[in-house]
Amino acid sequence: MGLIPGAQAPNCWRSFCNVIARTAYSIVIAACLLGGSVARVCAEVRFPKLISHHAVLQRDSPIHLWGWSTPGAHLLAHFHLQTAPAIADDIGRWSLYLQPESGGGPYTLTVSGDGPDNTLNDVLVGDVWLASGQSNMEFPLQGFGPDTPLKNQEKEISAALRPNLRLLRVQPMSSDVPAQDITSSWTMCTPETARSFSAVAYFFGREISEREKVPVGLIDISYGGTPADAWVSMDTLGNDARLQRAFASRATFANRSAGLEAVWAEEKREDEAAKTAGRPIPRHPWHPNPSSWMPSGLYNGMIAPFVPMTIKGFLWYQGEANAGLDRAPFYSDLLAALIGDWRMHFEQGNLPFLFVQISSFNAPTEEWPTVRDQQRRTLNVANTAMAVSLDVGDVTNVHPSDKQTIGARLALAARALAYGEAIDYQGPLFRQATSESSPDGSNAMRVWFDHGQGLNMQGKLVEGFEIAGEDRHFVPASATIQGTTVLVKSNIVKDPMFVRFGWNSVVRDSLYNANGLPASTFTSESTVQFSSSSK
Numbered sequence: 418m419g420l421i422p423g424a425q426a427p428n429c430w431r432s433f434c435n436v437i438a439r440t441a442y443s444i445v446i447a448a449c450l451l452g453g454s455v456a457r458v459c460a461e462v463r464f465p466k467l468i469s470h471h472a473v474l475q476r477d478s479p480i481h482l483w484g485w486s487t488p489g490a491h492l493l494a495h496f497h498l499q500t501a502p503a504i505a506d507d508i509g510r511w512s513l514y515l516q517p518e519s520g521g522g523p524y525t526l527t528v529s530g531d532g533p534d535n536t537l538n539d540v541l542v543g544d545v546w547l548a549s550g551q552s553n554m555e556f557p558l559q560g561f562g563p564d565t566p567l568k569n570q571e572k573e574i575s576a577a578l579r580p581n582l583r584l585l586r587v588q589p590m591s592s593d594v595p596a597q598d599i600t601s602s603w604t605m606c607t608p609e610t611a612r613s614f615s616a617v618a619y620f621f622g623r624e625i626s627e628r629e630k631v632p633v634g635l636i637d638i639s640y641g642g643t644p645a646d647a648w649v650s651m652d653t654l655g656n657d658a659r660l661q662r663a664f665a666s667r668a669t670f671a672n673r674s675a676g677l678e679a680v681w682a683e684e685k686r687e688d689e690a691a692k693t694a695g696r697p698i699p700r701h702p703w704h705p706n707p708s709s710w711m712p713s714g715l716y717n718g719m720i721a722p723f724v725p726m727t728i729k730g731f732l733w734y735q736g737e738a739n740a741g742l743d744r745a746p747f748y749s750d751l752l753a754a755l756i757g758d759w760r761m762h763f764e765q766g767n768l769p770f771l772f773v774q775i776s777s778f779n780a781p782t783e784e785w786p787t788v789r790d791q792q793r794r795t796l797n798v799a800n801t802a803m804a805v806s807l808d809v810g811d812v813t814n815v816h817p818s819d820k821q822t823i824g825a826r827l828a829l830a831a832r833a834l835a836y837g838e839a840i841d842y843q844g845p846l847f848r849q850a851t852s853e854s855s856p857d858g859s860n861a862m863r864v865w866f867d868h869g870q871g872l873n874m875q876g877k878l879v880e881g882f883e884i885a886g887e888d889r890h891f892v893p894a895s896a897t898i899q900g901t902t903v904l905v906k907s908n909i910v911k912d913p914m915f916v917r918f919g920w921n922s923v924v925r926d927s928l929y930n931a932n933g934l935p936a937s938t939f940t941s942e943s944t945v946q947f948s949s950s951s952k
Contacts, residue, residue: 462486462511462531467722469602473541473583473634475727478765480515480542482528483725490531496540497524505531512725518542520631539605541583543632544625545728546831548618549648549720550735552641553773556816558619559612567616568818577611577619581626582633584614589640591647591706591714595721603634615639617734617773620824625831636728638719642705644738645751647715653758654712659750663712666743674707705738716758724762730769730835731759732827736788737775737815745784746945748791753798767800769835771827774803774937776817777810777924785922787945789938793846802830805844807919808927808935826934843868844934850916850941861906862916864941869901871931879903880926885915889942903928916941 464484474480482494482501490505494513503513522541527534548554552561558574560566567573585603590596604610611619615637626633640647646654646663654660684701691698708714733755739748756770774792775785789807796803804826811817826842833842845866853863862884866872874880879898882905883891894907894916905916917940918928927935 461533462490462492462528462535464528464535464537465598465722466602467585467599467636467726468526468537470537471539471541471583471603471605472537472585473543473545473603473632474518475545475729476520476542476631477517478727479517481512481725481727482515482526483510483512484528484535485509486511486531492528492530495525495527495529497542503528520544520629522632541581541632541634543581543634544629544835545634545636545726546618546622546625546730546732547636547638547723547728548615548621548732548734549638550733550773551639551643551738553737553776553816553820554615554617554732554734555637555639555641556616556820557613558616560818561816565814565816566818567820569821573616573821574608574612577606577608579606579611579623579626581631582606582619582622582635584610584619585634585636586614587636587638587719589709589715590718591708591711592718592721593711593714595650595717595724596719597722599719599722616820617824617827618732620821621732621827621831624825624828628828628832629836636723638723639734640709640715640719642703642738643709643715643735644744645735645748645755646712647710648720648735649713649751649755649758650716650721650762651713653754653761657754659747660754662743662747663751666741667710667712669743670705670710671707674705677704677707680704720759721762726763727765728763728768730771730831731756733770733772734823735772736792737778737785740775740780740783740785740788742784745787745791748788749794752792752795756795756798756801769831770798770801771830771834772801772803773823773827774805774807776806777808777812778815778922779812780815780922783922786920786938789919790940790945793937793939796846800834802834802842803937804830805935805937807924807938810924812923841868841870841930841932841934844932845869845872845928845930845936847918847937847939847941852913859906859908860911860913861904862913862941863899864903864905864916864918866901866903866930866936868930868934871929872898872901872903873929873931874898874926875929877926879928881919881924881928883917883920884910884913885917886910886912887914889915891915891917891920 486505488509492503494501501513503511505511520543523539526540527536618635622633622635809819809822829842832838848865850862850864879896882894882896884894884907885891892909894905896905919938
């Protein structure tokens with residue numbers, strides 16, 4: 418007989434239930450004390466899924482291992498030529514460190530002492546890179562369908578048998594609280610596993626592995642159409658006044674998303690009707706998932722489980738979802754906060770943080786040039802680098818097909834920042850602009866660049882520069898390359914004070930240095946005034 422919810426059970430029924438519970442508990446305790454095979458059923462020592470068969474452990478740094486077992490269990494880890502002990506705490510959590518190892522493997526990793534040994538096979542030691550962001554990082558080798566393929570797609574997939582690469586694709590998840598584990602595990606890199614993995618991360622890892630002659634583990638933690646504030650922990654979002662605008666943006670988005678479930682239901686009915694009638698399924702406008710836009714939600718669900726892990730560095734490709742007028746102006750603050758937030762939680766110093774500047778795409782109602790400039794300004798954060806992608810964008814597709822170039826530029830930055838190569842890894846970067854008189858007596862502005870050796874427009878006219886006076890009304894300007902500088906002027910602007918480059922959502926031509934790396938969008942303004950055109 419069932420009870421009404423909230424009602425008290427009769428005394429006789431409660432007594433009967435207590436007897437049953439005490440008896441069951443006594444049976445479990447007795448079984449665990451018997452030893453032998455019965456005791457083994459009662460105990461389990463386990464790793465999180467992010468430490469699994471085929472995993473890569475970070476070389477040349479203390480190797481952190483952790484997991485769960487019976488509370489108070491005395492454990493022993495065996496790896497390569499090392500052993501290390503651990504004792505589980507009162508709720509069964511255990512943690513230990515191994516001494517640093519050089520790149521190599523495959524090895525077995527075993528933890529024993531609490532029931533059956535837990536042994537992982539085919540574990541490598543190398544470099545672990547965590548790749549995150551939105552859909553351009555998520556973009557897999559198989560593309561996003563026939564309208565959004567990867568460049569040389571089938572050739573790249575068929576060549577993706579890479580024993581020294583290991584892949585871990587994290588399933589998208591938003592959470593109110595920091596998660597402790599994930600639902601997926603490491604895989605070997607084969608055409609079958611690589612086809613659904615991040616193309617940018619894959620091309621980056623392929624080049625690093627080949628150059629360093631070391632195993633590389635790639636962790637793909639991406640979620641399409643998500644803003645940066647969803648990837649920052651509440652520890653940082655809630656304690657930095659500059660970031661409170663993220664919550665205002667969330668409120669605007671939440672109000673705009675009201676009734677979205679009814680829209681989804683109607684679209685589903687339309688799809689079913691089309692299937693029944695034998696017609697093509699209709700195309701619907703893209704709707705972001707409200708849960709994936711929750712501040713800190715993706716940090717909690719997808720980044721937090723990896724915080725105890727020793728890694729080499731981060732890759733980041735995001736910014737399109739922050740191009741609205743309410744988010745774009747403070748993207749530099751937000752991205753700098755995200756970098757600091759992840760470094761704080763991983764507790765491994767200023768880990769290299771390599772990011773991709775969003776590309777060239779026709780988005781006339783959004784502030785793409787502002788986001789690109791904000792990304793450039795984030796380079797004042799230590800141990801960061803930016804891969805410019807203006808010249809490989811697709812005007813009609815927010816997901817350009819050339820992910821090989823992006824992966825190569827990120828790898829170039831990693832070779833300098835993470836591996837210590839003395840190479841120039843950055844395109845021309847705006848340093849400053851000064852006013853001067855040009856040879857014909859008119860006033861002009863000279864733009865000075867870092868990484869500006871061999872400035873050129875690859876045989877084209879120097880275009881894309883604009884100039885403005887005190888009123889900040891920008892007009893197209895003529896430009897002349899002079900060494901590592903560009904002289905910019907316009908007869909319309911008598912006393913120029915500001916100059917900018919690539920200040921459109923679509924940038925037709927790029928300025929390069931001698932290494933063939935493109936310049937970033939920039940403005941010499943200290944802050945962007947939105948009264949001027951940014952489209």
